[in-house]
Amino acid sequence: MRSRIQKTPSAPTEREILKDIFAPDGGLIGDAVGGATDEVRTVSPDDLQHILDKLDETGASVVDKPGYDGIWHEYPDGSGYGVRVSPDSGTTIDIDAKPDLPKGLKVHEGE
Numbered sequence: 001m002r003s004r005i006q007k008t009p010s011a012p013t014e015r016e017i018l019k020d021i022f023a024p025d026g027g028l029i030g031d032a033v034g035g036a037t038d039e040v041r042t043v044s045p046d047d048l049q050h051i052l053d054k055l056d057e058t059g060a061s062v063v064d065k066p067g068y069d070g071i072w073h074e075y076p077d078g079s080g081y082g083v084r085v086s087p088d089s090g091t092t093i094d095i096d097a098k099p100d101l102p103k104g105l106k107v108h109e110g111e
Contacts, residue, residue, distance in 0.1 A: 014058070014075035018097040021054050022105065030107055039102040042110035048091060051107065055081060055093070070094075 012020070022029055022041075029051075030041035043051070060073035060080060070084025070092075079097040086092045089108040095101055 014060075014077050015079045015097045015100040017058055018079060018081065018095060019100045021051060022095055022097075022101055022107065028102075028105070031110075033110060037104075039105045041105070041107045043107055045109045048093075048107065048109040051093065052083065052091075068094075 028038070028041055030043040030047070032038050032040060033042040036042070055073070058075075060075050063072055063074045063080075065072035065074075065082065068082050068084070070082045072080060072082040074080035081096065082094040084092050084094070086108065092106055092108040095105040095107070097105075
């Protein structure tokens with residue numbers, strides 16, 4: 001009689017967590033508004049707060065990122081995100097989770 005070893009599902013990687021937040025169904029959240037490129041997304045203030053709440057639960061460490069004008073959060077695999085206030089766009093989240101998400105991805109609040 002052979003014993004069957006059940007594989008336990010592995011925990012998602014940090015990049016997968018970010019992908020689940022910013023591209024839950026394969027497409028990026030929010031909209032590219034006006035002349036914005038596809039990697040610049042606009043969401044409602046409520047949606048932005050919901051995203052920030054989800055990100056707070058992920059356990060990223062706050063690190064110093066020279067040249068970044070905000071608070072940068074980083075995961076052990078090197079992926080991460082930053083939160084800053086843009087004079088033109090308000091609260092903005094910059095995401096670095098290449099190759100799972102587009103380079104230069106940012107999400108900010110709109111009306």
